[in-house]
Amino acid sequence: MEMARSERVSDPVRTDWAGDDQQWWDWYMTLASQTPVESADVVSDPERSVEIEAPEYEVHASLTAPYALAEESVSFFRRNGYVRLRNMVPPSVVAALSRRVDELLDAMHGTGNDGRFLAVEQVWLTDPLVRGVTLSRRLGDVAAQLMGVDGVRLYHDNILSKEPGCGRTPWHRDNDHYPLASPAVCTSWFPLQRIPAAMGTLTCLPRTSVPGSVLKIPVSVENSSYDERVEAELRASGVVPDSSPFELGEVSFHAADCFHTAGPNRTGVPRRVLSSTYYADGTNVIDSPTVLSGKWRDFLPGVAPGTPAVSSLNPLVGSTAALTSVRR
Ligand SMILES: O=C(O)CCC(=O)C(=O)O
Numbered sequence: 001m002e003m004a005r006s007e008r009v010s011d012p013v014r015t016d017w018a019g020d021d022q023q024w025w026d027w028y029m030t031l032a033s034q035t036p037v038e039s040a041d042v043v044s045d046p047e048r049s050v051e052i053e054a055p056e057y058e059v060h061a062s063l064t065a066p067y068a069l070a071e072e073s074v075s076f077f078r079r080n081g082y083v084r085l086r087n088m089v090p091p092s093v094v095a096a097l098s099r100r101v102d103e104l105l106d107a108m109h110g111t112g113n114d115g116r117f118l119a120v121e122q123v124w125l126t127d128p129l130v131r132g133v134t135l136s137r138r139l140g141d142v143a144a145q146l147m148g149v150d151g152v153r154l155y156h157d158n159i160l161s162k163e164p165g166c167g168r169t170p171w172h173r174d175n176d177h178y179p180l181a182s183p184a185v186c187t188s189w190f191p192l193q194r195i196p197a198a199m200g201t202l203t204c205l206p207r208t209s210v211p212g213s214v215l216k217i218p219v220s221v222e223n224s225s226y227d228e229r230v231e232a233e234l235r236a237s238g239v240v241p242d243s244s245p246f247e248l249g250e251v252s253f254h255a256a257d258c259f260h261t262a263g264p265n266r267t268g269v270p271r272r273v274l275s276s277t278y279y280a281d282g283t284n285v286i287d288s289p290t291v292l293s294g295k296w297r298d299f300l301p302g303v304a305p306g307t308p309a310v311s312s313l314n315p316l317v318g319s320t321a322a323l324t325s326v327r328r
Helices: 021-031 056-064 071-080 091-109 128-134 137-147 225-237 321-326
Strands: 082-085 117-121 151-162 169-172 185-191 202-204 251-255 260-262 271-280 316-319
Touching (some): 021 117, 056 137, 071 137, 128 151, 128 271, 202 251
16 A cells, blocks of 8 residues: 555654754754854954842842833734833843853853854753743743733743854744744743844844735745745845844843844854743644754653643743733
């Protein structure tokens, strides 16, 4: 009997990622079109922050306090699919987190990583300071409020370091990555230093500006063609994404359907962020996760495709209840 095509040919998309998480990122960055960063392109380093580091108790206290989310921020997020929130944490807290993240990256990846994109996943499981961010009501409640859901669970957290000389992050939407069957999924992107445009700032395309032609481009896991085609369509449409710099203490949230990229790091300083992804309580895992979903089974241990996305690694982090009283 003739075998079905799916039995004969292994589908490069509908398969689990076989390597580890860092290998996934190393591969994923090859899906971005790159212009080599020439030394003449390298810009002068951004001013180093000289903030005094907050002690641990202050880091925890600042992240436990609710954030006064403005109505305009909620409507901006719902219209555009992302929002940036200033003064989410004081500079001294960023400084304390930044030092801890430097230590964690150094322990895991050592030095001499110019040109690479480094990741450390599930940091909340081992580091109490980072756990204070990932599981904070301050981030979790804001995620719930922006998405308009009663409660959110954690999908995963990670440290993302775009080292000096590292190229672009490919254009993508996270809902092509996360195996979560809900539009109510969002990621907080928490810079650990100021991020000028030349350092590879997160660049989001407002929902209202997405040309219809971009939505029709098929995702490729073979090469950088998807990234190139998205870039070309945006250029042809004259659409300008938001690549403004980040201030110290500013945190952005982007929805899973938000098209985003990040530029190359043309400075001599690593661009480091903490990123955590939250989803609405009650969400299921999709029926067919793909290679783009990376190590999703590590983030949802024991959870089968098509069943509720709940495990011991997906605590409830935030809810809308707490915020209504502190709205501006
Ligand atoms: O940090 C980057 O360059 C990309 C991050 C990203 O794509 C995300 O947080 O969804």
